[in-house]
Amino acid sequence: MASERKTRQWETDLDGIQKLRFAESIVRLPASDEILVKVAAVSLNYKDAEIINGLFKHHKSMVAVPNLVPCSDSCGQVVAVGDAVTKWKVGDRILSVSYPTYLTGPQHPKYLRTSIGSANHGCLTEYRTFKETAVVACPSYLTNEEACNMQVAGTTAWMAINGMRPLGQPGGKGETILLQGTGGVSIMGLLIGKASGAETILTSSSDEKLQRGKDLGADHLINYRKTPNWDEEVLRLTSGKGADIIFENGGALTTPKSFNCVAFGGLINAIGYVSGKIDPPDERLNINVSALSRNMTIKGLINGPRDRFQEMLDFCAKHEIRPVVDKTFPFEQAREALQYMWDGAHFGKVVINVAQ
C-alpha cells in the first residue's frame, strides 16, 4: 500500500473556465476494492467545458459535488492496489470508466448519479483512487494521449453505430453514416464507421477540416456553412435514399434537417446540441409526423456501458484505430485547453498531459 501523498488538481465552482483553480489535496489511500492511479493524460469533452461553465443542466440526476474536479476521461498507471483487488497490479495502464457503475444494458439515472467529472470528482488531478471495476485495461498499441480519448468520444460513436444491435454483433457494413461536425465524437465515428465498412458523409464549417476528414477516409464532404441546405445534399449523395445512421450532434438547428435526410427505417442518434438546446420558434417540427413518415427511430444516447466500451476497444485494437489528437496542453494550462476546445477550432480531440 502507498503512503499518504498529495495531488495537484483543478477544481471548479461551475462558474466558468477562467475561474478554474489549481489546488492541492491529500490522496485517499485505496480501500480494499480500490486502486490508486497516477493520471497520465486527460481527454477533454464538450460536456466538460459545459459543466465548468455551469451550463450542463439537462441531466437532473447529475448534481455536482462542491469544488468539483472536472473531466471524466483519463489514462493512467496503477501505483497501489487494495488488499482485495484481483484484477490489477502496480504498473498496469488503465482507462477510467466515465459512468463507473454502468456495466451493461440500458442507461439509468442511478448510473448518471455515479458519473465522474460531472456529479462526482473527475480526473483532472495527478492521483486518483478508483474502484477496481471502474477502469478497463488500456490498449497497448495506444499512447496515453491517444488512449484517454476512447471513453466518451469512442463509446458514444460506437453506440451510435451499434447500440441498437446486440452485444457482440457490430454492424455498419454497407450503411451510410452522416457525421455532423469534426469534433471528438464525429471523428471517432468516422474512423469506426470506415473500419466497419460504412459509407460516410462528414459535415463541417471548414473546408480545411473537411480535407482532414477526407484524408481519414470520409467518402463525402459537406460544408454546412456554404451549403445550408445540407439535408438536400445528403439526399443527392445517396440518390434520394438518405443516411441510415445520423450522428445528431447539432441539436436545435440541425435536427429538423436530419429528419429530412434520414433513410426510411433509419436511425437518428440524439447525441449533442452544439448549435443550441432550445428550438427557435420557426424551427419547431412535428416529431410524430417526421418520424412516422420515414418509419425511423430517434434514440436519445448517453454514452454506453462498460461492456460496450470494451467491445469498442477490442474492435479499435483489431483495426488499429487511433483517435485523432488535435492538440495537447500541459497540466498547468487546463484553462487554455478547455477554452481552445470550447472555441471549436479543433479537429478531433484536445488532451491535457498531466504527467509530463
Ligand SMILES: NC(=O)c1ccc[n+]([C@@H]2O[C@H](COP(=O)([O-])OP(=O)(O)OC[C@H]3O[C@@H](n4cnc5c(N)ncnc54)[C@H](OP(=O)(O)O)[C@@H]3O)[C@@H](O)[C@H]2O)c1
Ligand atoms: N450523448 C452523449 O453521450 C454525448 C457524448 C459525447 C458528446 N456529446 C455531445 O455531442 C456534441 C459533440 O460533442 P464533441 O465532444 O464531439 O464536441 P466537440 O469536440 O467540441 O465538437 C463540436 C463540433 O461540432 C461542430 N458544430 C458546431 N456547430 C455545428 C452545427 N451548427 N452543425 C453541425 N456541426 C456543428 C463543429 O465542427 P466544425 O468545426 O467541423 O464545424 C465543432 O467542432 C456536444 O453537444 C456534446 O455535449 C454527447
